[in-house]
Amino acid sequence: AQSVAQPEDQVNVAEGNPLTVKCTYSVSGNPYLFWYVQYPNRGLQFLLKYITGDNLVKGSYGFEAEFNKSQTSFHLKKPSALVSDSALYFCAVRVPYSGGGADGLTFGKGTHLIIQP
């Protein structure tokens, strides 16, 4: 069974500082990895994905994430945080579809990111 861990319930960062939101995963096989963001009373918005290739992937709103296969991690990063980045962030994993039925995305429990002015 696949699983995702986000070890921090909340991350506090001062505006203008770099931010990191941590994610580790456990799967059999090569994973597809995703980050989503959720603003209050909204659905999830897709930020970025890792499928294959370069370990550093870039996404929306200046976010990027680094895939580390040996550490089974996929941490979300941004060089300079904005107050508007404050939201709930979810990491997700999916094993590539191999036929016979859909494979669901498995999500972590989410990390509240709070950017302080």
Add this chain to the structure above:
Amino acid sequence: DVKVTQSSRYLVKRTGEKVFLECVQDMDHENMFWYRQDPGLGLRLIYFSYDVKMKEKGDIPEGYSVSREKKERFSLILESASTNQTSMYLCASSGRLEAFFGQGTRLTVV
């Protein structure tokens, strides 16, 4: 842009009522999903469907059923609503890669 539309943003239902949550996607995706979101528990998969009339149980299917009669529409049914089903419900659709989510339905059962 991909669009996933959930029929209601907010719903209030009484205990014992039969409740239908509707979800429609416009990208011809094979896969559709229903999750519920609760504080501290993240997103938990209720059911998913990989084709018309095909469905599979997720992690917490008890008390729920689903229907997928057309490719674009995936319905979640609470046969007899209970207060412990008060939650945020999120529908998603996907092809082979990322999923796209609806805006969510906040259901309160009183």
